[in-house]
Amino acid sequence: MDILTFDDFRDYAEIRSRLSKEGFLSDGTSVLNLWEDLPTMVEGLDVPDVGQDFVDFAPLATWSGPVKELDGPHTRRARYAVDGTLLQVDHFRTDGSLLLSDRHDAQQHGVHGGRSLILCNDEGLPLRHFGSSWGLYRAWLEFLIGDAAAWFVVDNKNTARFMATFRRDSAVVLYVVHESHLMSHADGYASELTPSAQEVFPHLDRFDGVVYLTEHQAADVHRRYADAGNSFVLPNSRSIDAEADRSRRRTPGRGIQVATLSRRKRVDHSIRAIHRVRSSSDLAVQLDAFGDGSQRDALQGLISQLGVGDFVRLRGHSKQIRSEFQTASFSLLTSTSEAMGLVLVESMAAGCIPIAYDVPYGPAAIIDTGVNGFIVEYGNVEKLAECIESFLALPEDEQLTLRVAAMERARDFSDHSIVSRWAEVMREAWERKHRAPVALTVSITSTDYCVRSGGRLGIQVLAQVSSSDTALPETPSFFCAMRARQQQNFFRVEASEAVVTGEGAYRLQFDFDPAVTRSLRPSTVDFTLEARCAGSHATTRMPLHGDPVSLQVYATRHGSMSMVLS
The missing domain is CATH 3.40.50.2000 (Glycogen Phosphorylase B;)
Known part of the structure; x- marks a missing residue:
């Protein structure tokens, strides 16, 4: 496996050395960087592209104005506009020859606008032109995979x-x-x-x-x-110890939180919860928060304000988090959102009981509340404090039962289990990509719509699907997309009903939730019908058949229904 990177300002030789020392790079795993590879890539380019005149080629060697040297692992020089806007960066090989000239003022010299990247041979002569950085990136990926x-x-x-x-x-x-x-x-x-x-x-x-x-x-x-x-x-995974020490001694009331000290992680909720537990019980609860970030000073101020400095500490970064989990009794997760929260698995694998807000999307997918951890109402500091207090009040044998269950649950997220599932996904994606294409067309013969009370929109369509092949290998799936003009935003639903009415003919029903129309307001939206079959798809704009009456239904100030026709 190759880890591919595109940035031009890091020293990857140093990064590889550090990753190897820390055990993150194993045999068969390498870190490749675009800018390190470019000189080798250029060696395979013998002559300039046919038809390219390189009119934008104006290396800094021909520039008489001020040039700034940039920091980084290879030599880079830049020029800027008077207001500080970047206009050009030239990259050089270790021998000092020009490797690539990257202009950001290709449309008009000295005015930001238009991109021109020109790759040069070891004599500084142009070989390839790219109109965007993405073009250069694609060329490198093609060079790598052949x-x-x-x-x-x-x-x-x-x-x-x-x-x-x-x-x-x-x-x-x-x-x-x-x-x-x-x-x-x-x-x-x-x-x-x-x-x-x-x-x-x-x-x-x-x-x-x-x-x-x-x-x-x-x-x-x-x-x-x-x-x-x-x-x-596919969830994230972690390495799981062959046999975790279930009898390891723990500091009974010690909790830890591993999180960036940012507003999104809401570490202040944890601090306030610990303060509540201390204030309402005689439990010797304490909290160590590991991590750093923009909210560190504010959180330290909150600790001082609440007078909890003796038992709440901001510990900064640590490379020994696993051992911290092994000696703590519980952990906290109070984020506004997560995609999964691998920190929960880390905690459970060590027998440290996670107590987490019910945030989208991770905790509920990992924790069986009351069995191997606890899920608390989203954003409720009082409930968080009550849960901490209830857990710490459990007899030791009941806590041990929870810890054993947490360790067992963590095994579902082991590298061994998840990597084998990755192999299945990669195989399936390859097979799906290489299915024989189907020449598919879709047309619409009739449409109708209905706006129900509450804003639910129903669309009925009579559609015809055909193929130049003798027969479709499977029944098509149908989708309707509602897209706002001049925006990327759109919603798409699958047909709630698809009834065959003849050879290649279907009667379709689509239903849009009121949340969709609320989300897209105010805007003008267009509708598209899409048919998918055997990895192929066809789309068509949706016409409005019949009497094109425009109507607006609204509630009067007394709550009565009225309608505007136009």
Whole structure:
């Protein structure tokens, strides 16, 4: 397995050395970097691309203005506009020859706009032109894989934007969703997407597979976009000790929290809960919070304000978290959201009982409350304190039963178990990608709609599906998409009813939840019908048949129903 990186400012020789010393790089695992590989990649490019005149090629050696040297593992020089906007970066080999000239003012010299990246030979002469960094990235990936089969597992939301555009017959691209895709859960599955999800999630169909860490998150995404057949659920994994020490002595009232000290992790809730337990009982409870972040000073101020400094401590980063879990009695998770929360598995594997808010999406997928841990009402500090107090008041033998059950549950997330499931997913994604394509077309012969009380929208469609092949290998699946104009945002539902009415003819019913129409307001939306069969799909805009009467139903100030016709 190769770990691929694209940044140009880190020293990867040092990173590899550190990872090897810490045991994270094993035989067969390597870290590859685009900028380290570019000189080797260029050696295979003998002549410039035919037809390219490289009109944008203007290396800094021809520039008479000020140039700034940039820090990093290889030589880079840059020029800037008067206002500090970056206009160009030239990259050099170790021998000082020009490797790549990257202009950000390709449309007009000195004015930010347009991109031009030109790869050069060891004499500094242009060989290849790319109109975007993504073009360069794709060229590197093609250089790496050649004609071989390859599987790309993308676990970075920024890289996912680019990798959604990388389509090759020999390459399977799998995107792993590592965090909640929603800003909040005020409107459930139809809530506002996070900024990164807004850029990636409308294009999930482009990936050969999308991997979610929990069934709950997968279900929420499917309610938003429907399941196009490329979804998988695989939790994160960890190495599990062959036999954990169940009789290890623990500090009875000691809790720990492992989290970035940010607003999203809400460590202040844990501090307030510990304060409540101390104030309402004689339990010698204490909390060690491991991690660092922007809220450290604010949290330290809260500790001082509550007077809990003797038993609540901010411990900073630690590389010995496993041993901390092994000596603590319980752990806390108070985040606003998680995709899974591997820290819960870490805690349970050590027999440290997790107490977690019922946040989307992780805790409920891992913890059986009262059996191997506890789930508490979302955001309720009082309930959190009560749960801590109740757990610590349990007899030691009942606590031990919980600890043993937690250790057993953690084994479900072992590397051995999850890696074998990854092999199945990768095989299935490959087979799905290489199914024989079907020449599919879909047309619409009739449409109707109904807006029910409460805002539920129903759409009825008579559709015809055909193929140039003699017969479709399976019954098509049908979807209707509602997309807001000038926006990425859309919702898609699968047909709630699909009735065969003739050869290739179907009567379809689609139902949109009121949460969808609320989420898209105010906007003008368009509708699309999509048919999928054997890995192929066809789409068509949805016409409105019949009398095109526009109506608006509304409630008067007295709550009576009225209608505007136009």
